[in-house]
Amino acid sequence: MSLGQGSVAGACCAAIVLLTAVSACSTRVRRFGDEGAGGGGSASASSAGGGSAGSAGEGGAASSAGGGSASSGGGGCEPGRQEACYGGPPATLNRGACRAGVKSCDEEGNGFGPCAGEVLPAAERCDTAEDEDCDGAANAGCAYARCADVPRGLPSGVYTLDLDGAGGDPEFPVVCDLETDGGGWALVYNSVGSAEGETLSFWDIPYAQRLGTKGEPALERNFYRGSLYLVGREYRDEIADIKGTVAEVMRATAEGIDTTTMKLLRPLHVSGDADVFFSHFLSGWSSGDHDGDTAPDNNCAIAALNVTQHYAQCWEYNLGADGDAPFDDGGWGPHLGTHVADQAGLANDNTRYTRVRRISRWTRW
Numbered sequence: 001m002s003l004g005q006g007s008v009a010g011a012c013c014a015a016i017v018l019l020t021a022v023s024a025c026s027t028r029v030r031r032f033g034d035e036g037a038g039g040g041g042s043a044s045a046s047s048a049g050g051g052s053a054g055s056a057g058e059g060g061a062a063s064s065a066g067g068g069s070a071s072s073g074g075g076g077c078e079p080g081r082q083e084a085c086y087g088g089p090p091a092t093l094n095r096g097a098c099r100a101g102v103k104s105c106d107e108e109g110n111g112f113g114p115c116a117g118e119v120l121p122a123a124e125r126c127d128t129a130e131d132e133d134c135d136g137a138a139n140a141g142c143a144y145a146r147c148a149d150v151p152r153g154l155p156s157g158v159y160t161l162d163l164d165g166a167g168g169d170p171e172f173p174v175v176c177d178l179e180t181d182g183g184g185w186a187l188v189y190n191s192v193g194s195a196e197g198e199t200l201s202f203w204d205i206p207y208a209q210r211l212g213t214k215g216e217p218a219l220e221r222n223f224y225r226g227s228l229y230l231v232g233r234e235y236r237d238e239i240a241d242i243k244g245t246v247a248e249v250m251r252a253t254a255e256g257i258d259t260t261t262m263k264l265l266r267p268l269h270v271s272g273d274a275d276v277f278f279s280h281f282l283s284g285w286s287s288g289d290h291d292g293d294t295a296p297d298n299n300c301a302i303a304a305l306n307v308t309q310h311y312a313q314c315w316e317y318n319l320g321a322d323g324d325a326p327f328d329d330g331g332w333g334p335h336l337g338t339h340v341a342d343q344a345g346l347a348n349d350n351t352r353y354t355r356v357r358r359i360s361r362w363t364r365w
Contacts, residue, residue, distance in 0.1 A: 077112060086118055087118060092135075095131070095134045101117035101119075102116055121135075124142070139159075144162065146163075156178045159173070172213070172225075174217050185236070187362055188226075189319070189360070190224075191319035191333050193334055193356065194332060197330050200333055202320065203222075205287060211227045212224075213225045230259070232363030233363070233364070234252075239346060240357040243347045245345070246358075247345060248272060249273050252270055252277055261285065261292055273343060275316050276340060285310050288301050294311075295311065300314035304327070305321045317340065317359055318335050322353055323353030324353050335353045336359070
């Protein structure tokens with residue numbers, strides 16, 4: 001079909017209008033911060049590590065302090081945006097004192113500032129209850145002159161003591177009770193009942209080892225550290241009965257010990273059962289090879305199957321033997337006069353000398 005001059009002109013005008021419309025529809029002005037543009041909109045890309053840089057909760061991972069934004073804007077970020085951050089080893093985050101901080105995008109959206117408020121691993125201090133190096137063990141490597149010097153806030157347990165500081169005496173571990181009556185108590189001895197019959201033989205400690213150490217320090221184990229008598233000034237005896245009830249049966253003071261006789265110097269009864277004080281604190285000390293008790297006719301240690309301890313007339317409690325036949329009682333270990341148990345409100349097994357679960361002596365200075 002031929003076109004006239006008017007028709008050609010009309011077609012050209014229509015084409016121009018069509019091209020103008022297509023151009024207008026395909027053109028869009030994008031501003032910084034719009035979706036898909038640089039600047040950290042809601043469709044920001046994930047970081048190279050594949051995870052979001054959200055806040056790091058307990059056990060979570062925060063982005064490193066030097067890390068950039070997870071947006072696709074070439075290192076830019078949304079002004080005012082905040083992210084959790086942490087510059088320490090990942091395994092230390094939220095362990096001990098270590099905590100994540102917060103970094104904020106600057107007003108121009110050029111990048112994040114420093115990590116504010118983060119707590120990084122530091123050298124362990126011995127005068128606080130914190131785990132500053134964030135290794136999971138507060139005060140690891142610390143040694144104290146006495147249990148009373150362990151920082152408040154730490155639990156009772158095994159701590160290292162160094163009695164002479166820079167002197168030549170070795171450090172040693174001891175159980176510290178940091179709760180009873182203000183804390184500061186160190187475990188001198190501990191006798192634990194044993195259904196396997198292991199406790200009786202433990203207390204056969206010869207005279208030559210009277211100031212020595214036997215066993216591992218723990219309330220669940222038999223233990224003896226005679227050297228603590230050299231420094232102890234306050235003492236208390238506590239007993240756990242067969243049902244687990246614990247009672248303090250005697251408290252006393254002394255000003256040291258005669259290392260030859262093992263008699264405590266200037267002992268003074270403070271509270272509790274006076275017979276326990278007389279028989280097992282004020283009195284002498286006997287072992288199978290040393291008779292230092294005050295019983296006139298025999299060695300109390302030998303009568304008690306070689307159980308070493310302080311004795312007077314042999315019996316209020318015993319760390320290893322029974323007061324009734326058979327005296328070994330299957331090797332169980334600690335026994336207490338039932339009359340003492342009754343006075344202390346402790347359970348008994350309906351014998352004259354009842355089994356108990358534990359007998360412990362503590363001291364502080």
